[in-house]
Amino acid sequence: MAIAIPFFQQVTGINVIAFYAPILFRTIGLGESASLMSSVVTGIVGTGSTFISMLLVDKLGRRALFIFGGVQMFLSQIMVGGIMASQLGDHGGIGKGYSYVVLILICIYVAGFSWSWGPLGWLVPSEIFPLEIRSAGQSIVVAVSFLFTFIVAQTFLAMLCHFKSGIFFFFGGWVVVMTAFVYYLLPETKNTPIEKMDRVWREIGFWNKFVGEMDEQAKTEDA
Structure with a gap:
């Protein structure tokens, strides 16, 4: 769990949006100013969704938010990948209408991450380890998270050049795996000492x- 949870948190693809959002938005046809503004909007959506997660986590439970957020991220990523594959191609462009649809879908994706794997990727590991190994477990969680943050950040541009729009299907596939992992292997820790x-x-x-x-x-x- 100390390795799997932070690993899955990073292969959702969220760091792609966090690090390269302006480049992504310019690629789909938004101007420089609009791209920067879009990045700000996605940040605001993420912050608001994290606050919503704080209100719901003890009512709905950790597993429910993980699963709902995973489904939301998967659907939005597949739709973004499909639009970019059909409209952008290798050297084409996306119409203004499709650009705003992609922006909305990315905001939905960021919202799904921000009320599920974003905060819960840190909360759940702090709850599942016995007291005797809790500090060691949390140390592994932080180390794995930083390691894969670095790996994703360093490899994304090369992956984008090779996969093109398929990068969204790649991360969407990982979202399916991690959602199944939560469903079958992660216990519910709500209201459990x-x-x-x-x-x-x-x-x-x-x-x-x-x-x-x-x-x-x-x-x-x-x-």
């Missing part, structure tokens, strides 16, 4: 066998 996290892990069949083995080993050692 850290001291009782072992009970939460037992509720998921895949992890139950490992937790059960550790419990049996502990009983043997105590005896």
Whole structure:
């Protein structure tokens, strides 16, 4: 979990928008001033969505926000990729109307990230580790997050040149994988004290066998 959660958080493609939004918006036909303004708008949308996540996270639960946000990001990325593949091509341009549609879809994508994987990618790891290994687990989370932030930032332009509009399908595919990961393997930590996290892990069949083995080993050692 300490490796998978921050890895998935970075391969959503959010850093592509954060680092290269002005370049992306200029590519689809917006002027320089409009591109910068669009970047500001996406930032405001992201901030507002994070605030919404703070209000909903203890009501809906972590898993629900992860899954809803994943579906929202996937659909918006696929639609952006489809529009750019059909309208932009290798050297073409996108009409004004399509440019604003892409802008709206990217804002929807940023909103989906900002109320799911953005804040929860840091919140959930702080809740799932037992107290004995919590500091070590969080250290791994931060290190993996920074490592893949660097890797994505350094490789994106080369990937964009090779994949072109397919870059959105690439990151969309990772969103499918991470959403399935949450659905099948991540326990719900809502209203669960850290001291009782072992009970939460037992509720998921895949992890139950490992937790059960550790419990049996502990009983043997105590005896």
